Amino acid sequence: MNAMIDDETLDRQLREAAPYIDDEGFTARVMARLPATRREPQWLRAVILLGVTALGSGGAYLLSGGGRFVREGMIQLSSFPIWLLLVLAFGCGLLVGAFAVIFAIRKTPEVRDVTQLRF
Amino acid sequence: MELTDADLIARVLGDDDQHAFGELVRRHQSSVRGLLRQLTRTDIALADDLAQETFLRAYKNIRSFRGEAQFSTWLYRIAYNCFREDARRRKELVGVDDAQLQAEHDPQTVDPGLRHDLMHALSLLPLHERTAIVLCCQNGLSHDEAARVLDIPLGTVKTNVLRGREKLKRTLAAWAPN
Numbered sequence: 001m002n003a004m005i006d007d008e009t010l011d012r013q014l015r016e017a018a019p020y021i022d023d024e025g026f027t028a029r030v031m032a033r034l035p036a037t038r039r040e041p042q043w044l045r046a047v048i049l050l051g052v053t054a055l056g057s058g059g060a061y062l063l064s065g066g067g068r069f070v071r072e073g074m075i076q077l078s079s080f081p082i083w084l085l086l087v088l089a090f091g092c093g094l095l096v097g098a099f100a101v102i103f104a105i106r107k108t109p110e111v112r113d114v115t116q117l118r119f
Numbered sequence: 120m121e122l123t124d125a126d127l128i129a130r131v132l133g134d135d136d137q138h139a140f141g142e143l144v145r146r147h148q149s150s151v152r153g154l155l156r157q158l159t160r161t162d163i164a165l166a167d168d169l170a171q172e173t174f175l176r177a178y179k180n181i182r183s184f185r186g187e188a189q190f191s192t193w194l195y196r197i198a199y200n201c202f203r204e205d206a207r208r209r210k211e212l213v214g215v216d217d218a219q220l221q222a223e224h225d226p227q228t229v230d231p232g233l234r235h236d237l238m239h240a241l242s243l244l245p246l247h248e249r250t251a252i253v254l255c256c257q258n259g260l261s262h263d264e265a266a267r268v269l270d271i272p273l274g275t276v277k278t279n280v281l282r283g284r285e286k287l288k289r290t291l292a293a294w295a296p297n
Contacts, residue, residue: 004288011256014287017237018257021149021156026167030144030174037135106133 124190131181140181144174147191150258151198157253158202160242169205173198188267192260196268199250240290247275248283255280 005013061067077085122130122139124146130139151173155166176197177184184193241249254265255276262280266273 004292007284010284010287010291013237014241014252014257015259017241018153021152023145023148026148026152026170027141027144030148030171031137031141033171033175034137034140034178037137 125186128181128184128186128190131178140178143177143190147194148174150191151194154195154250154253154258155198155202157241157249158199158246165205169198169201172201176201188264191258192264192268195254195258195260196270199268237287237291240287243290244283244286248279248286251276251279252283252287256284 064070080088122142124143127139127143130136131143148170152166152170155169155173156163159166159169173194177194180197184190241252244252250269251265254260254268255262260268262273262276265280266276269276
């Protein structure tokens with residue numbers, strides 16, 4: 001009878017003895033049984049988004065007295081110095097651009113993976 | 120660059136990307152099927168059915184995976200639950216009768232041709248010890264992780280691993296050529 005082996009040797013032998021099981025179509029069978037994705041079609045999302053935007057704009061136009069506040073706002077803006085208008089425009093552009101970049105990263109897996117690179 | 124499990128899970132969650140889930144299945148199918156083959160005592164057809172069920176449940180419940188443990192540990196837990204539910208359905212005892220175990224474990228009754236066959240020796244262990252050995256020694260889970268997978272106290276896992284190891288060592292020592 002042999003001497004008993006130690007824990008480490010036994011564990012190593014167990015790991016080595018466990019065969020790698022070839023896929024042999026297993027993944028395909030699982031994938032075939034996955035439930036269909038239930039996301040609404042892209043065109044429907046676009047229609048809903050445009051519809052809500054149009055409705056909101058129309059409501060805002062009517063509630064603001066036919067755009068009276070907008071006209072007054074524009075008149076006020078025209079009295080501002082040009083450098084302040086430029087700063088405002090640049091700031092707004094920067095804000096919108098930042099949101100667009102964040103949204104793009106969140107929605108695009110390839111870009112998101114690049115941002116998660118670890119060095 | 121190869122994506123990590125976390126990256127793939129993020130794709131499944133964010134974009135409902137089934138291809139990403141397919142990659143997760145490809146990566147973990149061998150260890151999950153291996154665990155289930157050990158649990159079902161190498162009943163390959165049943166083990167593969169349970170493995171399919173495991174991955175389907177994982178897909179349906181992937182939002183409940185919080186990333187606190189490794190994805191493989193989470194899969195082992197689902198696999199073990201699938202196995203237990205199936206065993207209950209089949210009205211089989213989960214575990215092996217002690218007398219039966221003793222008979223199986225007795226080196227005198229073991230076919231001499233199976234000497235050094237570690238996997239066979241493993242399959243002779245009672246279920247609770249076999250499961251603990253497969254998870255901890257073969258798949259490298261910590262005792263704590265195995266306790267979470269099996270939903271049993273940490274001390275029980277340690278005892279099962281200890282007893283399983285001792286039985287394997289004795290069996291292997293008895294099988295070794297003189």
